[in-house]
Amino acid sequence: MSEENQVEEQPKPLILEKLEANHADALLAQDESRGTVVVTVRKEQSYAILEYLKTDPELAYTFLVDVTAVDNSQMESELMQFDYARFMVVYQLYSYQGQCRARVKVPVHENDLNIPSVTTLWQGANWLERETYDMFGINFEGHPDLRRILMPDDFEGHPLRKDYPLRGRGERERFNFDKQNM
Amino acid sequence: MGLDFVGQGAAETDGNIITTTIDKVVNWGRKNSLWPMPFGTACCAIEMMATLASKFDLSRFGSEAIRFSPRQSDLLIVSGRISIKMMPVLKRIYDQMPDPKWVISMGACASCGGVFDTYTLIQGVDQFIPVDVYIPGCPPRPEDLIDAVLQVQQKIASGAAPKGVEAVYE
Ligand code: SF4
Numbered sequence: 001m002s003e004e005n006q007v008e009e010q011p012k013p014l015i016l017e018k019l020e021a022n023h024a025d026a027l028l029a030q031d032e033s034r035g036t037v038v039v040t041v042r043k044e045q046s047y048a049i050l051e052y053l054k055t056d057p058e059l060a061y062t063f064l065v066d067v068t069a070v071d072n073s074q075m076e077s078e079l080m081q082f083d084y085a086r087f088m089v090v091y092q093l094y095s096y097q098g099q100c101r102a103r104v105k106v107p108v109h110e111n112d113l114n115i116p117s118v119t120t121l122w123q124g125a126n127w128l129e130r131e132t133y134d135m136f137g138i139n140f141e142g143h144p145d146l147r148r149i150l151m152p153d154d155f156e157g158h159p160l161r162k163d164y165p166l167r168g169r170g171e172r173e174r175f176n177f178d179k180q181n182m
Numbered sequence: 183m184g185l186d187f188v189g190q191g192a193a194e195t196d197g198n199i200i201t202t203t204i205d206k207v208v209n210w211g212r213k214n215s216l217w218p219m220p221f222g223t224a225c226c227a228i229e230m231m232a233t234l235a236s237k238f239d240l241s242r243f244g245s246e247a248i249r250f251s252p253r254q255s256d257l258l259i260v261s262g263r264i265s266i267k268m269m270p271v272l273k274r275i276y277d278q279m280p281d282p283k284w285v286i287s288m289g290a291c292a293s294c295g296g297v298f299d300t301y302t303l304i305q306g307v308d309q310f311i312p313v314d315v316y317i318p319g320c321p322p323r324p325e326d327l328i329d330a331v332l333q334v335q336q337k338i339a340s341g342a343a344p345k346g347v348e349a350v351y352e
Contacts, residue, residue: 150267151267151302152266152267155266159301159302164301165301166299166300166301167299167300167301168300168301168302169301171266171301172266172301172302172303172304172305173305173309175266175269175270175309175310
């Protein structure tokens with residue numbers, strides 16, 4: 001069975017049809033992963049697209065399941081595909097109405113780590129974005145309280161970046177209890 | 183465990199008078215009324231809870247008064263992973279416990295980091311607080327924890343100083 005036949009057999013997901021009709025200029029790539037539609041969009045339009053996915057009455061991706069990021073610095077294929085953007089911010093969405101999931105990926109370059117916060121769309125994004133900031137150093141613009149959430153406040157670095165050593169930089173052996181107002 | 187246990191080397195007069203040393207009586211009291219402070223941060227804490235519950239029933243050994251206030255306890259049971267963010271909390275709780283105090287490091291994680299050889303995990307709480315008894319295992323069985331409590335009791339009965347006190351006088 002050729003590739004073409006397969007594509008013809010399955011109807012195009014509604015989300016892709018609507019995105020192509022309304023936001024074709026923002027789409028960088030579209031994919032499918034285990035039944036989930038995966039779209040990669042430009043950072044400039046990421047907020048508009050997420051807002052569209054949430055508010056469009058036919059799509060209604062009202063549930064933000066997760067916000068996280070991927071450090072692709074050692075994934076040559078991914079890097080080449082998206083103009084050597086080191087990070088990929090990932091939004092997982094779920095539509096109760098359509099009972100389907102969608103994944104929105106946004107490439108973020110290392111020299112410009114800003115991306116619009118979606119806390120105005122989903123309150124639940126607050127802690128998820130704080131975690132992504134803590135682990136990857138992505139700066140969510142417009143976030144009400146962008147602090148570290150998992151690591152201690154005085155921690156330096158962003159440990160889920162691939163260049164962070166697995167065993168740390170000695171922070172686990174080094175402790176200054178006086179500094180913590182003991 | 184009656185008074186005859188205390189009275190090693192004691193002389194009985196008329197079956198009514200027992201002599202002993204004050205240390206022995208005090209240690210006997212301490213040993214049989216340990217008040218543990220549970221510091222459960224991970225899976226090992228589940229085994230600790232099982233130990234405290236009716237099936238294994240730690241209270242058979244005089245340790246039933248679990249205190250969630252460090253100021254009322256004299257045995258700290260560290261059961262679980264301690265992250266670099268949690269270590270100052272653990273240290274503070276240890277500091278708040280009145281002397282004399284003993285520490286049990288339960289499980290591989292608390293004793294040496296276990297399988298989590300990562301940036302965020304303390305590789306053994308004994309780097310920062312003195313530990314009297316280590317329990318190996320991942321997780322240790324409740325019997326192991328009971329055995330550790332009995333070892334602490336033996337240590338108290340023998341009159342040996344807690345690890346923390348040794349550290350101060352070294
Ligand atoms: S030693 Fe094993 S059971 Fe205990 S906290 Fe670590 S991983 Fe969990």
